[in-house]
Structures are given as structure tokens and as C-alpha cells.
């Protein structure tokens with residue numbers, strides 16, 4: 001019987017996608033030992049936006065969370081999502097920070113690192129992959145899936161081969177917007193199995209309503225792992241339900257090794273969690289958003305565009321903006337729409353329409369992207385756009401992090417000067433990644449936010465720090481998960 005391994009994302013991506021990443025550690029721990037006895041291959045429990053949300057909104061130490069989870073998971077592997085050189089933050093960090101972060105995380109018992117880059121520029125993954133490999137962790141190289149004229153099967157094989165060259169242990173097809181159709185899932189997995197040969201894990205958000213079908217076809221094509229979440233936190237912008245996939249696969253003759261009876265007990269638990277956290281739940285993110293199928297714009301980005309246009313009292317311009325988004329994306333080298341590129345493309349498209357002249361006003365982020373500061377775009381940036389934005393200035397062609405000076409010791413000194421006596425490496429990392437909220441957290445100046453009232457609005461957008469500048473963005477969880 002062919003084996004299919006179940007990777008359950010309930011403790012990371014599910015609440016990041018549906019509950020604004022707000023699940024408290026105390027609500028995760030009580031069920032873990034039972035959950036761990038169900039036969040799940042791997043639990044994704046850390047990384048992505050959880051490190052940020054954990055300290056910023058919940059006044060919890062993310063390292064403590066990891067320690068407590070690790071203590072209770074003895075059978076399954078545990079995994080995290082790492083944004084390559086961005087780690088769990090929003091900008092490129094220098095190599096010494098990346099090395100220290102990965103090394104500490106391994107010390108805490110992390111088994112699997114799933115590592116991706118928004119542009120699929122593998123140079124942004126090299127440092128974290130090398131360190132994790134050297135320390136004996138399982139490294140999963142993730143490929144962001146998107147649709148564009150340059151994102152052909154051949155292109156994905158090329159990226160996968162670059163990852164294979166770095167000796168990753170497996171590949172992940174990371175479909176953050178739910179664009180992966182059953183047919184493409186089948187073709188892509190087949191091609192990667194044949195040409196690259198590494199085991200494949202498929203991660204597909206439920207956003208467009210196609211994910212269960214895509215996973216099944218991926219398994220038929222030879223995927224060895226699939227990503228699912230417990231049913232109370234499944235569907236919508238989250239993922240297909242673990243229980244249903246286990247049942248369907250078992251019936252089709254695949255061996256998942258998962259005990260459904262145990263999952264029913266786990267389900268009861270997460271039903272209560274869903275109820276407790278219902279104030280965070282926007283009903284719109286619980287149903288399929290089929291706009292994705294037509295516009296290929298992730299659901300969260302779609303609602304961000306509407307919000308921005310409302311701010312400018314220009315909602316009537318939405319049809320124009322929807323036409324402008326793919327044009328901007330084409331100009332900028334067909335970047336996948338995932339944090340931070342989804343925000344960059346969205347804001348620029350709105351500016352292009354509202355000012356009446358394309359690229360008359362550009363954001364710092366658009367400029368940086370054109371300059372190569374995020375890495376290499378999937379296709380070259382259009383020459384006339386580059387000239388208009390950069391003038392005679394030359395874009396960089398090296399790996400962006402090559403331009404960064406080591407930071408770790410400097411950050412440690414800053415912490416000591418700020419009054420934190422003898423900071424641990426973990427403290428320094430919290431501060432290095434999130435200088436403002438991290439420092440407040442370490443000084444004990446933050447508090448756990450109260451649970452929102454169901455039907456009310458969630459306070460606080462994500463404050464994003466990019467190269468020292470802080471601004472508020474309505475970062476939709478699905479775009480960066």
C-alpha cells in the first residue's frame with residue numbers, strides 16, 4: 001500500500017489564516033499529547049507570522065512556546081515555516097542573524113524547516129538551508145506557486161533543481177493563494193517527480209475551493225506528503241480538513257497511518273477553540289473566494305485593494321485597478337503575489353490608477369524591488385519601467401544579503417544599553433527581528449490583548465517594519481502563509 005504522510009498545520013497556518021494568528025500557547029498544549037498519538041507524520045507549529053503575533057499581540061515568548069510544544073510531541077516531527085533570508089520577519093537579515101536563528105531553533109528541537117522566498121530566488125535561501133542542513137535538520141525547499149506566462153512547468157523544474165543542488169531533503173509546492181487546480185497539481189507533481197525525484201509535499205490553501213481536489217490529484221501523481229488542518233479550522237482561506245483527507249485516502253488504498261478515532265477526539269477540542277476565538281473569525285474568510293479564479297488575485301489582496309480605494313473615496317476605480325494589477329505584475333517581472341510582493345504590486349496598481357499616470361508616484365518598496373533589493377524577479381523587469389523608476393541608477397545583481405553587515409553583536413549591545421541585563425541569544429533575536437515591539441516585549445511593557453467580541457472588528461493591523469521604516473499594512477494572513 002502506498003504511503004501518504006499527513007502534515008497537520010492546525011497550530012500554525014490554520015490560525016494564521018482564519019484567526020489572525022492569535023491562538024494562545026495555553027490553548028495548544030492541552031490537546032498535544034492526544035493529537036501526537038494519532039499517527040500524524042508532522043505538525044507545523046512555528047514560524048510564519050506566529051513569532052511576530054506571539055510577542056506583539058499575546059505577550060508570549062515565541063521561544064517558550066516552541067519549548068513547551070516540543071516537550072509534548074514525541075511521535076510526530078515538528079516543523080516551521082521560514083521565509084528564507086527574511087526568517088520570520090519582513091526584511092532581509094544579515095547572514096549572522098540567519099545563522100544564529102536557525103541554530104537556536106534546531107537547539108529547541110525543530111525537526112523540519114520549510115524554507116521559501118517570495119520571488120523564488122534561491123540565493124535568498126542558501127544561508128538558512130546550509131545551516132539547517134549542517135545541523136542535521138530536514139530541509140524542505142518550498143516553491144511558491146503562481147500563474148504567469150513565465151511560470152511554466154520547466155520554470156518550476158529549474159527552481160526545484162536549484163533546490164536539489166543545495167541538497168534539500170524534500171520539496172514543497174506552496175500554493176498560498178489557492179490557485180493550484182487539480183490538473184496542474186497532477187502535471188506539476190508528475191513532472192517534478194520525474195525530473196527532480198525528491199519527495200514532494202503539497203500545500204494548497206482552500207481559498208478558491210479547489211484544494212481538496214488538488215491534493216488528491218497530487219497524491220495520484222506521486223506526492224508523498226499533504227498539508228491539512230483539523231476540520232474546525234479548515235476551509236476558506238485555510239486548508240482542507242485532515243479527517244476527510246485521511247478517510248478518502250484510506251478508502252482509496254493509501255496508508256496514512258492516522259487513526260480517525262483519535263482525530264475525532266482532537267476535533268472536539270478544536271471545536272471549542274473555534275468557538276472561543278470566533279471574535280477573530282471573519283465569515284468571509286471561511287467560504288471559497290472564487291475571485292481568485294478570475295483575477296488570480298489572492299482573496300486577502302482583493303479585500304486590501306477595496307479597503308485602499310475606499311480610503312481614497314475611489315471605489316468606482318476598482319475595475320481599472322483590477323486591470324492594472326496584472327499589468328504591474330508583468331512590468332515587475334511576474335512576481336508571485338505573496339508577502340511582501342502582493343502589497344507592493346497592489347499599492348502600486350492603486351497609485352498608477354489614482355494619479356492617472358503609471359509610475360508617476362512609486363513607493364519605496366516598488367523602487368527597492370526594481371533595484372533588486374528583494375532579489376531576482378522571475379522575469380526581468382521591463383526596461384522602460386526600470387528607466388522611469390531608477391533613471392541612471394544601476395540595479396544590484398548580487399544576493400541582497402551580501403550588502404548587509406553583521407548585526408548580532410551590535411543588537412546585543414543595544415539591548416544592554418536599553419537596560420536589558422545579560423540578554424540571551426533568544427532575546428537578541430527577538431529584538432533583532434522586531435526592534436520596536438521586541439524591545440517592549442523584553443522590557444515587560446506589552447500585555448496580552450483581550451479577545452475581540454464576535455462580529456466586531458479586530459484591532460491593530462500588522463505593523464510592518466521594512467528597512468527601519470514602520471508602516472501599517474492590512475497583511476492578509478493567507479498572503480504570507
Ligand code: CO
Nearest residue numbers: 013176203481
Ligand atoms: Co500557507
